[in-house]
Amino acid sequence: MKFCPKCGGLMIPAKQENKSVLKCTRCGHVEEVSAETAREYRLVERSPAEERTITTSVVSKAKWKPPKTSEEWEQEREEYREILQELLQQELEGLEE
Numbered sequence: 140m141k142f143c144p145k146c147g148g149l150m151i152p153a154k155q156e157n158k159s160v161l162k163c164t165r166c167g168h169v170e171e172v173s174a175e176t177a178r179e180y181r182l183v184e185r186s187p188a189e190e191r192t193i194t195t196s197v198v199s200k201a202k203w204k205p206p207k208t209s210e211e212w213e214q215e216r217e218e219y220r221e222i223l224q225e226l227l228q229q230e231l232e233g234l235e236e
C-alpha cells in the first residue's frame with residue numbers, strides 16, 4: 140500500500156492517458172508509477188480483504204484518517220494501561236472497605 144505524500148491518504152491505482160498512476164482517495168493527488176508497480180497493485184487488488192479496505196476508505200473518505208504512527212500507538216497503549224490500573228486500583232480499594 141502506498142500513502143499520499145501530501146495528506147497521508149490511501150493511494151489507489153487509476154488509469155490516466157494510458158499511463159499507470161496512483162491516485163489519492165482524499166485529495167486526488169496523482170503519482171505516476173511504473174508498469175511494474177501498477178501490476179503489483181492489480182495483484183493486490185484481487186485480494187478480497189484489500190478490496191474491502193479500499194472500498195471502505197473511498198466510501199468514508201471524509202472521515203478517513205492517515206494510519207497511526209508508532210508513537211501514537213504507543214501513546215494509546217499507555218493510556219489504556221493507565222485506565223486498567225485505575226480500574227484495578229478502584230477494585231482493590233472497594234474490597235478493602
Ligand SMILES: [Zn+2]
Binds near residue numbers: 165167
Ligand atoms: Zn492526498
